[in-house]
Amino acid sequence: MIRGSCLCGVVRYTISGPVSKASHCYCTMCQKQHGAAAGSYVNVASADFRYTAGAEAVKVYRSSPGVQRAFCAHCGSSLSWQSDAHAERIAVTPGTFDDPWDGEVSTLLHLESKPSWMGALNKE
């Protein structure tokens, strides 16, 4: 079980099943949404993901047809990414985890738009 929450703490969630396919996504939409070099996500079964508080504060932005990006309406924390075509899976942001997670990122997505200001880290 992994517990997570947004920056302001209004939205809380739990993940009750296995976490797989962790990624950093460098697509320009993830950069915009996260305000960062990449959006980091782990993949879980939708049935294992549950809001335990503040579900009414979760807003969804459709960044492209069939894609939902969920965030806290109060503090803006990015919470999840989900494709309508694969609603049985949800990509959750490990940056919002409260419990330690001992997995690691195994996939880098959209490296073509990795920002040059990553500097020396860009060699990886």
Ligand SMILES: [Zn+2]
């Ligand atoms: Zn919040």
Ligand SMILES: [Zn+2]
């Ligand atoms: Zn992305």
